[in-house]
Amino acid sequence: MIAIENAFLWSYLWQSTAFITVGLAISFAFRRRSCRAHHILLLSIFAAVVVPIGTASVKHFGMGLFAGEPVVDYMSIDNEYDITEQPVIIPGHTEVTQIKSARVSALEYSSSVVASSQGNDFPWRRVLFWSWAAASVILSLRLVFVFAMGLGMLGRVVPTDGTRIREAIRMAGAKLGITQQVRIYTNDRVRSPIIWCWSAKPTLLVPSSAGADDGIDWVSVICHELAHYKRSDHIAGLFAELAICILPWQMLLWWAKKRLLRLSERACDDWVLACGQPGTDYVDSLLDLVPQPQMAFVPAVLRSKKGLAVRVRRILRDKCGNPRTGLLWVLAVCVATVCIGLGVAFAQTRPAKLVSSNPGDQKSDDSIHEAAADGDINKIKSLLSGGTEVNVKGRLEYTPLHHAAENGHANLVKFLISRGADLEVRNHYGRTPLALAACRGHKGMVELLIAKGADFNTKDIWYKRLLYHAVENGHADLAAFLIARGADIESRTNLGYTPLSLAASRGHRQIVELLISKGADVNTKEQMGYTPLQSAAMNGHYEIAELLIAAGANVNAGVPSNRTPLYKAVLAGHKQIAGLLGRNKAYIPFPELHFAAFMGNLTQVKKIIEEDVDVDSKDGRTRTPLFFAALGGNKQVVEFLVDKGADINARRSARSHPILHTIARNGDKDMVELLISKGANVNATAPTGTAVITPLDHAILSGHADVTAVLLAHGANPDARGYCNVMPLHRAAQKGRTDLARLLLDHGANVNIKGGSIEITPLHWATSHVEVAKFLIAKGADVNAKSKDGSTPLHRAAGKKGPDVAKLLIDNGADVNAKDEYGRTPLHTAAGGGNDQMVELLIERGSQVDVKDSSGATALYRAASGTKNSKESIQLLLAAGADINVKRTAEPDVGFGLLHVASKYSNERVVEFLIAKGFDINAETADGRTPLELARDTTRLGSSAKKRRKAIVELLLKHGANQ
Structure with missing residues (x-):
């Protein structure tokens, strides 16, 4: 999000500057034709304001003219993904922990990133944004106030009886071709003529002394004012004022507005002379008038004396x-x-394709891929003899060669190549068979493919090359081989990571040694500015930090932004590394007391306290010495500081959390016990995301059973609403942690408590983990509990891959025909997801196959419209008696039958099956569209979707569809 906002602000800065600069330059070039210069400058101001907004919209909706790198969609159907056990570097984190393999919701993960990064740096972007907003509001209020003042002045005017002024208006109007009646009034506050154009009839306001024998050529002056009306300068002026309100920080825009007003005055001067008025009389009149300052949307003949000399000379x-x-x-x-x-707005890149990161999102239709993965060369030979293409693509656009290379089947690889397999074919991630072999560390396979001519410099959509794949997965021998073959050790990914950056963050000591020995730059920086030493420090890799320092790594990289290796090591709790960096003269960005407390130097802490330093003194981020002592696991220092009056529940701010939260998240059981014994509040909350978070939430989210037990034993509320409005038992169920669930229930947790955005129970969360589900049911979980949207645990289980939890729920009384608020049953969910096993189970257990949801769709309809292209689900439903002639009754697809919806969503296998069943290939929907039209009109993205669409069109035409 931050990257998107920065791109938007940068677009506004350079585009507004460019358009206004061009407008100003052309306006000076056309100084002899003020009307045209005014027109160009006005359009440039318009472009400066509107084009950046258009640019942002084009970027947001992906409508750019240029295809960019494919975008990876990390969200699966149930909004979950795997995080493998590895150190994770997240720029801006104050603590970096080891994340274990778990099923983590995207909402949870993204919220945790936000929570952990709060308050880490001064919020310059937020300050600048609110300053911009405040300036815009003030200028807008000023504009409204002045407009109101103008209306108020009109309410206090009196008609003038000056016949000379009336005659001047008549003559000026005739010269300019203005036939509309002009009202004329006087007001004591008017010093020189102004024209109010914001009413049905133009209103000219003149001084009360106007019309007397004052020597002023009133025909020329009024001709000037009516020229403003004729040119609609009031509208141009208002737009300029609004542009200033939108971009108050754009100094060029303020200059452009001034220039625009001067050009409008000169253009009106041109009209005066073009109407035949004597120039000398007009100049004398201008010099005799008293200036009348006004905003740009109220044209005046003379706003100020500044610039008048230029007008007079002209x-x-x-x-x-x-x-x-x-x-x-x-x-x-x-x-x-x-x-x-x-052109500027649409000169953006757009994703070339939408790539799903969930391997289950697409299904291969051909068993050749399974055979290739298993290395079954005989089956492959049989399939190829039967007409199967050797380069046929399946799930995630893998070919048989991808599978064979990835799984190390050398003989099969040689055979496929001999039959014409493409060595450079790429899957959805842009990886060739050679890249997959490198990912798996198959050195012999890599050598084989290179010998066969595979591109040694291939890179995927993240710009990862072969060496990066080897390093990423810790394959030191393969890395050495690739370097010997000439692999670039300084190559970078799209995020700026080099092989050394990655090896240092992942803790691959042998590879780090290899890269350093080959001359890798130890001070290289990735996109966020982190060096390998910073990455090693924040992830706790002591030996690698030693290697990097010995090789000349800068121990003070990141000064003065507080992102130094030592700063990162301290906030991640890595005391050994902090000591190593300190011994190597690293800059210490903490007060002496705070650093001594972290390192556990009790003697120095006592000495500093004896010098009357406040025991709760704050560092630059408002953290106390007690926080650092607890973070370093230093019991004696903690006890000493508490005895000296340190606040055990101190917070950095109203929105931050106390010390106990951090220690519970880090899993330091002994320190948690000590803090509690010293008075730490086990139920203290800290605002995070959409709700609050407690120490118990932190312990469960991090999977620390021992810390969880300590907190519960000391009175932590097991049903406290916390992170994203979810309770601890929900988290334990989601993680599949029966031990955590047992602890919570043993301490009084409600087994049927509801939480989250749609108020679901722990059993809803447990539908991916059969053991936890079994335990919760044994403890009294309601198998038919309904969430806010009416879904039961069986609805959620029906969307999962395996049938085990669904069987368990049904065996314990779950209603297979339960409906949610949209009228959908679990069978709708299973069929829509192409879950054949689940469809079969639900039918066997009594699901009604023709139940219609609120849109009139049955499970059969959902199967035909689903993304899984599952012919098997449709066959199962038809065998159970499902109505094959079902049609949708609700918008947007009113009157759509099975063939219509299958054609629309590019479900090739389903279309082929339905045609074989005798469906009318030219049947029309309620709005008169045929399956062929729907197939052609689909807008689904991705090369595979386009191929399926083309195949369906060809299939329909082949079987007689009317064009």
């Missing part, structure tokens, strides 16, 4: 140009501005 030297802009000129400039603006 008039007297007869340098005024033609006041008429010209219709063709206006059209040409407007078209050019629109074209340039659209």
